[in-house]
Amino acid sequence: MDRIPILKMGDCLLVTIQVDMHDQLAVSLQEDLTDQIAKHAARGVLIDISSLEIVDSFIGRMLANIAAMSRVLDAQTVLTGMQPAVAITLVELGMTLPGIRTALNVERGMELLRGYIQKDDELQENDGSEE
Amino acid sequence: MVLKSDVHPIVGSDDVVRVRQVARQWAAELKFSLVDQTKLVTATSELARNTLEHGKGGRMRVELVENGARRGIRLTFEDEGPGIANIELALRDGYTTGSGLGLGLSGSKRLMNEFDIKSETGRGTTVTVTRWK
C-alpha cells in the first residue's frame, strides 16, 4: 500500500501531501507521523497542503489529531499553504481548526517552527537557571 | 430539467475518492468557479463517506440540471442501510453516531444551495443536494 513520505530536516519533520487522499491513507499518515516524532524526538512538524484541492471534515480531523498528538509528544505543528478555496470551504463546513498553527508557505512555516523551538529552549534554560 | 445523468457505486473507500473526482469533473465542465467547485467536491466527499459508513454502501447519481437560465449539478446519494431515526438531530452541528466531528450532513447543507434528506429506519437514506452555478 502507498504511503505519504515523511522527510526529516534537522529536528523537524516535513510532510507534503500531494495526492487526493483516501481515508485509509490519511489514517496511516497520522500513525506514521506519531511514530516518527517519537522515534526521532522531533521538535517540529510541518505539513504542507498547498497542492491539496479539498480538505473535508475527515482530513481536517486528521490534521487536528496530528497537531494534538505531536503536542503531547512535545513537538509543534505548522500547517502551510492552504489554498483560498479550501480555506473558504472549510470555514463554511464549520471547521476552523483552532488548535493548529498556520503559515502561508513552507519557508514561512519553517521560520515559525524555528521560532517556537527557540522560545521553548530559552524557557527551559531559564527554568534551569532558576533552580 | 435533467440534461445529463450518471450513476456511480459507492462500496469502498476508493469510491469516495472516485466520486469526488467525478463531481470535480462535472463542476469543471460547467465552468463553476474554483470556490464553488471546491464546495461541491467537499460536500460530495462528506456525503459519499456517510453513504459508505452509515448506509453500508450505496450509489451516487450525478445530474446536470437546468432551471430556466440557471444550470447546476444535482447529486443524489442513496443507500439501503439502517436509516436515520431522528433527521433533525442528525442535521445538528456536532451530532455524531460515528467517530467523526458530526459536520458531514450539516456542513454539506451549508456548502450546497439545496438540500433534501429522506430516511426510513431499516430501509435506507436518500440525500439530494444541488449546487447552482
Add this chain to the structure above:
Amino acid sequence: MSSFHEVIRKNESSILAGWLAEMASSNRRSDLMSDAELRQQATELLRLVTNAAETSTDPMSEAFSSTRDYLKDIAKSRMEQGFSPAETALFILSLKQPVFNALRDTAGISPTKLVTEILTAGTVLDRLAVETVNNAVEFRDLVISRQQEEMLELSTPVVKLWEGVLALPLIGTLDSARTQVVMESLLSAIVETNSQIAIIDITGVPTVDTLVAQHLIKTITAARLMGADCYLSGIRPAIAQTIVHLGIDLVDVQTKAKLADAFALALTRLGKTVVNAKQVAKSTNKREEA
C-alpha cells in the same frame, strides 16, 4: 381594395413627411439624433412594416420577423444614445396619425372599411411599440446587470500597503454575493503577494448586521487557516454598539479604531518601525563628527 399597407405604399412620401412632422412637434430630440438619421430609420421601418403587412396583420408572426429585428436594433441604439423607453415608443406611435390621415383621405373608402383598417393598423403599430419598449427595457436590464458585475469588481480593491501587508477598504453595503467576491479577492491576493497581514477597513460600511459580521468573521477565519492575520479597522462607535447589542463575538479578531493604527500594529508585528528621517540624519551626522 384599400388595406392600410396599400394606402401606405401609395402615399409613402406624404406619410413619411407627416410622421417626421408629428415627431418634430411632439418628442423630437434633435440633441440626440440628427434629422438625416431619423429620416433614414423612419423610411426603413415604414418599408419593412408595409412589406410585412402584405402577408399578415399579426406583428408576432413570421412575416414581421425582420421588422422586429430592426426594432430591436433601434431600441438598442436609442437606449445607447440616451432616449427613454417612452421616447422610443413614441417614435413608432407617432406613425399612427399620418397613416390614419392617409386612410381617411383615401377616395371611395367605405366607413366600415375605414374603421376596420384604422383598427388593424392601430393594433399593429401599438403591438410594435410595446415590443420596442420591451426590447429597450431588456437592453437596459442587461446594461444594469453588467454594471453590477463591474461595480462588484471595482468595489473590492485590495491594496498593498507594505511588503507583506495588504489592506481592503470596504465601501458600501455588504451583501452575501458581494462578501463572497470580497472574500475570494482578499484571500487570493494574500497568496499572490505572499502577505502575512491583511487589514479589512470598514470605515465606509454604513451598517453592520449579524450577517455582515458573520461574513467578516468567516473571511478572517479563512485567512487564518491560510496562515495570514487579519485586522479589522474603522469600526465607528455606532457599529461598535450594534456589534455588542447583537451579541457578535469578535474576541478572536484583532480590531483597531483606525486604519493607521492597524497599519502601525502590522509594522510592529513585522518587526519594522517608523522613524523621523531628519532626526536619524542628525544623529548619524553627530556620530560621524565625533
